[in-house]
Amino acid sequence: MRQAVILALMCLMLPLSGCFSPSNDSTEDGTESIYPDIYDRYELQWDWDGSYAMVLEPGPHESLDVQEATITVDTTGTWVGGPNSADVHLSYWLPSNTEAGDKVPVIAVISPYFSYGQPGDESNPTNIVAAGRGEFIYDNFIPHGYALAQVAVFATEESSGCFDYRGDGEGLGIHSAVEWLGTQNWSNGNVAIYGKSYEGATAWEAAAQGSEHLKTIVPISGTTALGPLLYKNGSAEARSQIMHSNYGSSILDYDDDDLDNMCADVVEGFLAGPTRYGLGEMDPYMDNYYDERSHIDKALGKYNGSIYWVQGMQDWNVDPHQVFGGPPGTNWYQAYIDAGYEVAGMLGQWEHNYPDQWSKHNAQDSGYGGEAIHNMTRWDWGQDLFEWMEYYLKDIGPKPDLHAQIQRHDGEWRIEETWPPEDVERIQLDMSQCQSSGAFTGTGGLVLGGESTVTTTCLPMSEDNDTHISGLATFHLTVVPSFDGGQVFIEMQDSETGIRLGHATMDVRYHAGGYEAQTVIAGQTITMLMEFQGIDALLPAGHGITFILSESGEDYLPPACTPACSMHIIPSVSTVEVPVIYRDGSNVLITPQGEDAANNQ
Template sequence: MTRRDAGGDGTERTDVSRRGLLRAGAAATALPFVGAASGREATDEGPLAPADEPLPGPTVAPLGYDCGEDQTGDYTEVSRGPTHDFGEERVVELDSEADGEKIQLGYIKPEPLADDQPDGDYPVILRATPYVSDLRKPDSIRDCVRIERLTENFVQQGYAVAVVAVRGTGGSGGCMELFGATEQADVNQAVTYLGTREWSNGNVGIIGRSYDGTTPWMAARAGNPYLATIVPYSGVTDVFELMYKRGAPESRGYGVLPALYYVISLAEHAPTSGTGLATYLSRAQCPDNYAAGTAWSVYSGATGERDPSGYWTERVLKPGVARNYEGSILLVHGLQDWNVDPSQVYPWVDELRAAGIKTHLYFGQFGHRYPDDGREKGEPNYNEQWQDYLLAWFESELKGDSYVGEFPEAEGIDPDETYDPVPKAYVQNSAAEWYTAESWPPEPAEPRTLYLGSDGQFRATPDPETTTGRVFKDETSSVEPGARGTVTVQSDPVDERFRLAGTPTLSLTVTPTSSAPHLTAHLFAVDAEGTAERLGWGQVDLRYAQPGPEADTVVPGEALSVSLPIEPLDAVVPAGSSLALVLNQGTVSGRTESPTPTPLVVQTGGDASLTVEAWGADLGRGAQPTAAGRRATDGTAYQGGATARQTLIVSADPPAPVRDTVPASWTVFAADSEDVARTETDSEAGVTHVYLQPAADRETFEYFVEVPDGPDGSGVYSLGPAAVERDGNWVPLSGTSADAFVAGTPE
């Protein structure tokens, strides 16, 4: 991987000519302006463009997109003292290179605190968002709720902070595209503009959460040479996968998401919110754009498939990132985010790292929020040092400097030693413990298969027996272990804690009773009092029982093999608690159910399994021994006095002593068989026990018997069952019994 020299050490850059040429080209398309209402003055950035002034009067922003003290957010602050002051604030318009529409962009530059400090050579932190009003309002950009935590923390640390309103929002023209191709091009153009300013050091970083955490991937996908780092919080990399994963649509998937951003574009950014009238009226030409998004949303919600028009494919941001991007990534995601699933970034992150992209992870037990939210409630995910953490990252990636802050205590960090202030993986597990690691899941984790026993217990080996359970929708019941309408598989309480991370995968066989069923899985940690803590979840429409782009036909009554991934997690089952898997037909994370959910028959036992990356305790009964066997004979009917061969095939894990049982009136040729250790006759029971030689390296045992003769020898005799010894007890093996008819010789 290559990156540009930030110039922070005073060395001369090697890309001045290239940047100079790019700057000249960018300046030709940039049309800066100053709105009369703002009171800002023109600078030498360029001539003023004709202003599309907002209508006079108060502004109204129902969703809180406007700026002002009443919209101030609760965020943490950088601990280092200021190195700069607030400098020039400016709003510019760019003509979109895609179609000429207006792109509205604002920024605040720092300025030196002392006369001997250089003025310029500033890196830029950008937020590209639909959640801002027209930037030319009288309020300062610095006070805008959507970038306030950036301006207040980083301008005085020597960073320019910028915000661009994506098309169809704020003061930008065009139609709101919901991550479309032209919007992607606009964001990429804004990065180039900021990277080519004379006051810029050529390094731009994009940061944001949710929609604003999606826009960083747009410029990364394009391989923009000025994009040095991105910090996406809970961003969407594939909106189709978010809305319709494995055929199970979200409630937002049936046209709600396009409709929401239609409202954002037209209602929230009406002239009463400060948007210029001409800009707003241009959006009146967009209904066809929104209608297409709504139509394909309904199509995908019903079929689970991508539309044939390419609407969703255009909005997949993953392709090209690993191939084109040369910057770095600080990936921030809440493992309890039920708005943007963690599977949007994991395991895809492994592909980014494999491509040589510097990718660090910050995963916590929080939802769709910032890591420094929740101070007043004292939430365990709250990180008082979050802004220091970010500053350390930006100093490294945008300036080429190093900065060590103070971070919460974490497993693997010695406070008396020097360490990377931004570890490769900084993660919080479900026990609210933070730890650092070189990779995630951390190295102690290794693949482990937990088999779903027919007795409702996890096992370490496949269960030779199988059983079935019925899963159905029950509105009166919960989805916790043992609830009505569910199938539950649970471990014994663990002696030491059990940990798992990554993406567990469930493999099992189900038989549907209709052509459109679905299956949901939950993982719980259950304590000694029976209280269940949810660790993870997954849901699949059985038309997508196996991963694939197209739905398969589900035939009622025909068994299906199902592969169901659980959302990424980092979980702890404490000592004394147990791990529980609950199969049901509930709904999670806003996902909808089948239109008419119908029961499923779920098979446990056999090869049904849950594959996890885990370490720590064994899961109790999952490690219990297993044994199976069968009998083979050379006949089922004998003449009196005949010799009969008895063959037993016994598989035991771990190996165990084997004992067979024959009628007491039969004679065992013990001395003639290497496999017979001894015999014991129980006259009261009328049987002889045949103890076979222990054999750890084989499973087949053979010996001979002589059947009785004479008129009293005629009759039907029972053989077996064979048994294995476990803890001093003889455990019979099903499948090792047989009946034999003997015809004795008459006198």
Template structure:
């Protein structure tokens, strides 16, 4: 079985408009069913003691308590990741090596399209279920869903796709296959044993991802439901899969995933250092290993990568004005909102400065506004998983950032969305602040957010001046907190600025005064003074603008007696100003500039304690 090859089938596409109508219809049907069920429950539970019902009206016998009630649960913490609290009954079958044909790749795409044999490779693990023969006639009780991790690292910086990967594959296989799920490790084009070219999240890669998902969902042994999960690049492929519109994709769990490539590496026209070389200088090399298939990297996207990064560095935008679609085809969110018809569980580290938190916010609320069922898990870890001690140790919010209940949480999620086994998981946002405290919000940022504003003339200049150059640093002390003050979501700072050249560049860091620790930061190329991806080519020297800067998402607490500090420089972190934006800028540190801090009122009474953790120090009497 390990070397048996399977052929992919072709499927009819469902128009996007029909998908939107279906999602709206599903919502209406869900509401109708909920009302009917409510009447049934009310009728059936008259006279039943209240103690037998949970807070939500669901049976309290559900195997996984609400997150607020898991404090006393004990989990196996002997491995590098979390374990489900109860083991499944099925053995893990031998891995199968599968090659899936991708006929959507044609001659115009170059690479393997020239020979018409484009294919993606995956390793597949199925549960051994008594009485089930996956090669024979399959009964309904033998059909299973599949959880897929899709990415470029199999055999390119990690084990091959037929070996459980320590990134996530081993966690998925050991936790969920015994519970009756299949698990697939899928190599994107140009990596592992998949041929064609390394397209770096482009439409070719999307076609390969869709072919793999369609194959997994259409096999005789499949129940027709596929979930996609992963972190970083592997956390971006779920969004790419959603944008492809596969009818079999039922849930996605993007962890530190990209909603778009340009959106990650450019912020208000300002580029991260890796932006110019990400395709050809980093991931493009994954497809080059000295064999005859190296020539297949000569595809459209790979060739475009040579100019797209450098050109976007110079202009700060997505090059749409020059009729290039390189960056726009690598933006997934809009297409996912249009084409996808499943649930979304977003996981992101609030201290992740590899894939910054602006990939998760305001995405969480955007998805809700588009009618999706959305959950979020947002801890103070860096570019990591929620349950990895090695990656959390010593970080902000540790040890409370560790979520030993995460495997259970996913089992509940996959059980419902891939097998229709209820009850439905709560659609909430679990958010951790930088003191370690976890709480539940209905969405993030919360709906009851309010704003505190101050003009910069209320701050004291303790160092530097109103002139920003390549070497300057201006420090503002913006006051001492009279009581604990929580800053959440995406605060803003609007700074009046006069440019001596045709452009300029600003970086603002927010710090805790007592120890100089980083709370948040904002960055902008002043050609994009209104924020976003649309800017101007150049200004007349001497032009004054209002730079409408937004901080990356944060959830931090300034305790009473501490003070808020702003540091204004030309740049920071790993942002590289365009060569035209390095000229001197004069900033207005008066009532023409405003700092707006978004906040909510929360206390220790609003916090929950994760399993296997001691009480929060700030909540001890």
């Protein structure tokens, strides 16, 4: 009887938030949790019949009818050749408890993708709940007393102004929407931004503006800086040449209103990709166009909220370097922790997807997350995010554990204090003992009757024990370029199975690492400080590592100087460091999975 009374009292202490079974476990701050422990979630019953995750307990509220608002923003001096004012259009749904006078927080999805596409084939406008990301918030959070807002960035849907593609103008419009949402009479003043890809980029754009109402952001494979997104150490992705124009053509309505969307920023965007690709270190746009569209550096120290970072470790659209990269010596994830921000991470072996997007998880190939599919989908994602939002938007419940949930390439999840782990041991491979074939990348090898790739196979790191690679491996590659330009793409493989473990790419003009190009002289010996995208993988005992070096790979363009810029590769005097950790299994996280789950049917 006493236990029943205590349970009832605990539920009454959670007004309008649902009732959860108590846990005897304590949180990081020493308080007793009102939620099931994360390590116990796999034993609970989950709703896994739909296309996305659900919270454990449904909320008591209903959604009111959609409402719309237009915010006029002073844009004087924002755009060269653009209008002096522009409108931001948004739609929002309030929970029914606002009719009784309750003030509620807002979760916003801010996007260019409303009414996106060619006329006659457009996506839905803001006043229809967006498939996937909008529905997830609508079904899970409005019943628990949250508002949902869908906001169209400048020049998209019914918003006007210039489409400057993640530029200062777009940031101003986003900031204006956050301020409006945080100051309405039904709002408790707290706003979160949630979204994937571009919709994750808008979270960073907002963070860089420093609104006091923005309390947390949840970027899911969200772009943090445009330059490093499109150019990895100078290596150009294929989309880098047409990124701005692709978006521009998809927001046009082909009427007089389109004139309002054009300004010098748009023209500059059309030129920026080809200019950087062709001119390299002589690109005049390096110091303005791409710097303006780097937000994570501007948000550091200005943003005053928390971050729940979600990243696909096999994401080729917004790759892990957007989270774990940065200027030389910088890992943004750790930099924010070190600066005092409250940061958590969920890092799965999925591609450009949400943690619960099982229909996409099921389509991944071997070496690209395929080995982790059986344990990939996070059916507890809705609950995980709910506990985060309750604390940071409502000040309800214990402070969430600020940890990193990381999935290894074979599917195993575990919890680390941060990622990459701080206790890694960097093991240097003896490259003089590795076997190599080929000597040139590009056409140089073919001219000499050889191959256009170099393959280097190294001995096992351990014959007796599995090796757990976790973090950012480096390959300081010795090369002799034949031109002021050239490129190396490296794929790392398990030498026994051929399974891909990771990759790195670099333009030789960026050989010092980071974002600054340098002129190189043909014939000089250069060390390229290459860093692999984040890897968390298990290399079985007795398995070596194979590196395949080529001029370009996957979705990267060949260098603009092809075929004149092949490079002589010298692996034997290069340096490779592999980050290795040792774990006893105590931090392994068993996630909710089941034969009846939608992803397993």
